[in-house]
Amino acid sequence: MSRGWGGQMESLDEGDAAGLQAYADELRATFMRIQDEGAELHAKAKAVQVTEKSRDGLVSVTVGSRGELVRLDIDPRVYRHPDARGLADSITETVRRAAAQVQERITELFAPLVPAEQMQAHLEGDLETVMKQLAEQMGGKR
Incomplete structure (x- = not known):
């Protein structure tokens, strides 16, 4: 058996044909599963939110499924020792950790x-x- 591809002819033996058919069947089955389960998984993934606290416990953030900041809470104790740069770094690091957890959860869902x-x-x-x-x-x- 042979097939044309870009003007060239390649030999395709029965083993290759069976392998291609098996791969096509696998792709079809995967597509059907995605079609059947995908909408539900997508809805679950969109609903994922993670809340994370900073290492000192003074900052709490909640991020959504795309890693976007949904909520930010700052403990009033931060005013005892004002440090704008330290607070900003704490917020940024806490958001990054929460966003990484969101990605892990979505990866697990799918x-x-x-x-x-x-x-x-x-x-x-x-x-x-x-x-x-x-x-x-x-x-x-x-």
Whole structure:
């Protein structure tokens, strides 16, 4: 059996054909699962919120599913020793930790459908890694 690709003819034996069919079947099954379960998982992912306290306990932040700041609470004790730079750093670091936890939770939610590394790359906006993973999958490497 042979197939044309870009003007070139490649030999495709029965083992290759069976492998391609198996891969196509796997993609179809994955697509069906995403279609069936995706909307529910998406709704759950959108609802994810994480609340985190600063190491000194004076700052509490809540971030949403995209890592956006939803709520910020600052304990009035911060006024006892005013340090604007220290407070700003504490807020920033606490938001980053909460956002990282949100990504972990969303990755866990989608784990039945999307490999963790692939989901993490999507969440981090790492287009290079996402494209590399897709190319490897399309080439049959996994």
